[in-house]
Amino acid sequence: PKQDKPEVKDEATLQHDQKMEWWREARFGMFIHWGLYAEPAGEWKGERIPGISEWIMARAGIPVKEYEKLAENFNPEKYDAEAWVKLAKFAGMKYIVITSKHHDGFAMFHSKASKYNIVDATPFDRDPLKELADECKKQGIRLGFYYSQAQDWHEPGGTYFNIEEGKPHWDKDMVREPLMNYINGKAVPQVKEILENYGGLDILWWDTPRGMTEEAALALQDVADNYPDLITNNRLYRPWPGDFSTPEQHVPPTGLDYDWEVCMTMNTSWGYQWYDENWKSAEDLIKMLVDIASKGGNLLLNVGPTAGGEFPKPSIERLKQMGVWMQKNGESIYGTSASPFFKLPWGRCTTKEVKGNTNLYLHVFDWPKDGLLTVPGLKARINDIYLLSNPKQHFAWKFEGDDLHIHAPSVIFDEINTVVVVKTKGKVEVTSNKP
Template sequence: MEVMNCKHKMKWWKDAKFGMFIHWGLYAVLKKGEWVMYSSKIPVHKYEKLARKFNPIKFDAKQWVRIAKNAGMKYIVITAKHHEGFAMFQSKTSPYNIVDATPFNSDPLKELAEECQKEGIKLCFYYSHVIDWHHPDSLHDRANNTWDYELDKKDFYKYWNGLAKPQIKELLTEYGPIGLMWFDTAGGLSKEDSEEMVQLVRSLQPDCLINSRVSHCPGMGDYQSKGDNEIPMLGQDAREFETPMTMNQSWGYSDKDQVWKTTASLLRKLVNIVSKGGNLLLNVGPTPDGEIPGQSVERLAEIGEWLDINGEAFYGTSPCPYPYELEWGSITMKSGYLYLHVYSEYWPQANLQLYGLRNKILKAYILSDPNKASLEFIQTYDSETNHYSLSIEVPNIAPDKNIAVIALKIDGEIDVDESLTQQPSGSIRLAAFQSEIQPVEASGEKSEGSERRKTALWHFKVVNPGTFEVVIVNFKKSGAIWEEAYQNPVVISLAGKKIVGKAREDVILEDSPNCQYPYREVHSNIGELTINRPGVYALELISDMISPKPKGTEIWQAEAVKFRNIKLMRKKDI
């Protein structure tokens, strides 16, 4: 019964796919982002004075909800209290709140609750339940206010029982139905205290969802919160997941941060995440006056225009049935339909090819075409290699400047070849988490000065043999020193041949569908290998950078350089 109830209450969230994150607090006054109190070590008595200057007279709940709704967003998560400790609602527990401490003298969360109810948007609250730089007894495992308070004098349960839990109760009893409690930074919180917080939420609003950041214990919460701006590889997550993402590089308002993602980039990331079974929680950081920045509004409107046309291939869909990512875009599906999201920059000149689809296709058409005119296609099957191929004749020019969707109406339940298979361009992608990982000694290769050195093994199918360029793909954090990660050469074995090479920063992608600030996607060319005939092959990688798939919450920002996959790029035929 509990499992069935969980599925029922998760349905709205799984169908929604897209939500608005709102980071708004006293930090907006300083225009330097939401961590400014901590990074600048601002004393509490000085930071409190910001409340006298915080008067967001341009705040308009109706406008905010309209912006979210027009963008195609189905829920809003707003910071009821961030790490600074200031409550953005009228709290009876503490006068340090927007109603009692500012000249604004109004409760924006109350207004948002009313507008969300009217417009059918789920209202959700972010609450920093462990970090609170204002409270003398808040205690985190690393990010504490040590410039005002002494760590050894903190009594965490005075904060926990005196502020955190009472304010959570206020949020869940004074604002109507809440779709989700979005907790953050649980470092140092015990499993018992985490479970207590979960039970508190459940007791007040049983249908309210809870994200995994309520705890660092594996499996806590209703779904997996990925790291900030983290997009997983296809099939990496066993649980439903959500990626919180910025449009620029800041969460809270910063007038210095003008590094904005383009609408095209945001749409690719949105579709990419949804095709992997996740939700995107896209952030806006309102100004101290209470306005959502124009750059955000413009991009959200353009995303909404795309969703108005292509929403059928987005809302309520299931993730891509293939175990690997497609080179031209992403796939979503519903019963009887497969949706091919083709990024405009990869739009083919004549035919779009897809391997491994076993179903008979009844019709193919471009979703944005009002006439739903049929596209010509050919399906073939090679019994010798057990290989299915589909070729769709498409217009020479992409019908959408960002992403065009080709809908495939199919016969029966979707059935695809789930083996790792070479793609139509000739490339082969092998994700890190898909490998079998063993100690390096198991391969017979001796470790040379690194206890981290391990062996990863993949099996995959080659359809079109040839000579391949071997590329290792990593995500590198801003400021990281590459040589500290790749101190030793990598060893790659395939088809009876071996390459020993040094991984270098050969190509850096500035705009990757999978990677963004503070990381960049880095490609390392290791060498070339030749495969002489079709068949199933094994590739073995020996490297310091191989690590098992995490069992619990992945601390994305913890690794300076993160190995993601190996790509074999076919250069020429045999």
Template sequence: MRKTATLLALLLAAQSFHASAQTAQDKHMEWWREARFGMFIHWGVYAVPAGTYKGFPMNRGGGEWIMNRSKIPVAEYQSYAKQFNPVKYNAEQWVLMAKNAGMKYIVITAKHHDGFALFDSKASTWDIADATPYKKDLLKPLAEACRKHGIKLGFYYSQAQDWNNPGGSAARKVMNEGWPNPDSAKVDAYTAAHSGHWDPKQETKTFAQYIDDVAVPQVKELLTNYGDVAVLWWDTPTNMTDDAAQKLQAQLKLQPNIITNDRLKRPNFPGDYKTPEQKIPKPEELDGRDWETCMTMNGTWGYKSYDHKWKSVETMVRNLIDIASKNGNYLLNIGPMASGEFPEESVKSLKGIGEWMKVNGEAIYGTKGSNLPLQDWGRITRKPNGKSTTIYLSVFDWPANGELAVKGLKGNIKKASLIGSSQAVKASKGADGAIVKLPGKAVNPIASVVKLEVEEI
């Protein structure tokens, strides 16, 4: 009997601990889950070649991969920095464009795989202050503008791959076809024998030395010199070790509230959320963890002058709605030009998204995913509120007969309205859920939002 009581006490204690831990994690992730929408920014020296090397455009990968894809020697790639002088960079303008688009946080490539730092680093001279004519830290004005306008700031940091600072790792990527390189066979042979490196200068230090001399000090700088940092976005743990990951993770104590993704080193360092890239998971692919889809506006992360395959505003807004309906966040990328300006199409798209969000943002912010079956006419988000729930029906395909069937909706509907319109909306129970009678024409061609107040959903 005593043994049973002891086991029961241990079980209850374990359940209590789990509930407490879950509550702490919920609190930790609260602002992030509320936000649902953020801006990704890929910017660096790679904006100078803008996807073209020796007169040939890249036919694989994003513009930020040009050094690896073409196996550009270290000294040659570093010469691009002499042309990186973003005099038209206006951090406040960037932040306001994000805010007006309805975005709640920004994540910028403080250092991408080419190893170039957008900040004044004491751990390497391969940075904006030492290697370019601009000679000023790019992150400080961005941090100030974010604080001023209430936008959370996060830093992307390539913790393992670094193609310029000696000792950094390099993923083996196939060279782009068509580029004139008489030594391509030698490059391929060297790469195959040297962990992805193509220039002997990349190997004058070990990976462990790189972690100690560059990565750890730079992460410490990022978490010390810019005020509150909301997110640390690790990327591609090529050749990463548990020891190196532990050293980097130890720096997070400098920012106790920071949120991190799952790319430091899998599987032992899972972070706070998962990061599907360029795709939206299907419901059956989700496992209950927080997640964020990162996606480009066109076909590249870093700027390519000739990439004009822009997604429509409709596609991006509907992506956001779809993601929110599955409890996810949408991190939408901008690839600024070397001048410091956003591409014109990106600016237009941000404005268009913002126009929809200004009216319908309540169907996104702070919502939870739908617990109803997938609807063929659009997506559903919800906000529980005690014994009632607010249901948002984002309608992509307006019903020709004016009747919207909501499968699985069983609760008592107290009130129905159409966001952005004073037109009457009526809802009633149907055989397999609810029927909402709508006006003859959609309020918004991208997505019109019906708002229902429902008891005991």
């Protein structure tokens, strides 16, 4: 049961809150899965390998020596960091997290710790992550790197690698060489490189800790600990708190009480897969972002660029449509808190404290046909109710007991998710909540 005593926070908690402040306000980021796997794009020797394309090496059982050859042709000449960052910003995203090395073990940055990297092993004579880091600084957006710390299908010590066959096995742990050889020989040095050489990362995003040991996790955490402002996730080891938890491809129905971020694809695959046409609509993606914000989480929405260095057209279209909505309605997302209501029949709610007063943002997924938008069980002193996308449009209201009825004309204001702002004096109290 909640108590009304003011919370007393210790020094560590205050510092943690300070570190997390921008991340908690951001609400919306871009995930980028880009690597050698974009070249086969889900197809190997004329055969479609179903599932997620960045797993093709394991799913098709491709020997290291064969997979390595992909690097010889990897030459993403259309890559344009400025355009990528510009689009992320247009979409309303406040941070980018990009794969610096996925399970295939190939580094998308210039690494001294392993020659198997984009500068030394491909004809592409540029470091795309350096270019991205510079652009993020220039355009003012936060940047994180994803690093697959456990699985590395290129190294005999990486988990899920079968030395005898020279290829990954994802169903059994076939490690023959000690994990720490790989951790100390490649993972630790590369993590030092990415944290040191890219102008200070904001996020380090670990992935599934299959086959990790506590010793390996501590060795990597030691490196991360040198960067007090660095935000990391909970996937270094299991169990491992990190700074936030990471539901993948689903939204937790009632949110989580720890900081959390849903990572989600727009279609099925993370990496580019040329025949993956299972696209979610822009409308569904906007509603997903709203749904997550109404539960207090962040959305990290994925793009899988091509081997040529371009975002797929359907991704661009969706990001633009989300941007159009965010430019009008972003206030109802950034820096908001979870809904105080247990359930609302017509949509979702986000809230924000502004100088001691509360704004309720009503996200109306289903505009009421009977002209009455009802907020059930609310005690509040209301100042004003208006349309976020057009603040000149005010609405009349009346209370019936604790039910707030807003007079909603039977016109559709916005094509996707109309946001109605309820401005109150002081705090609000919700009386309708059932568990």
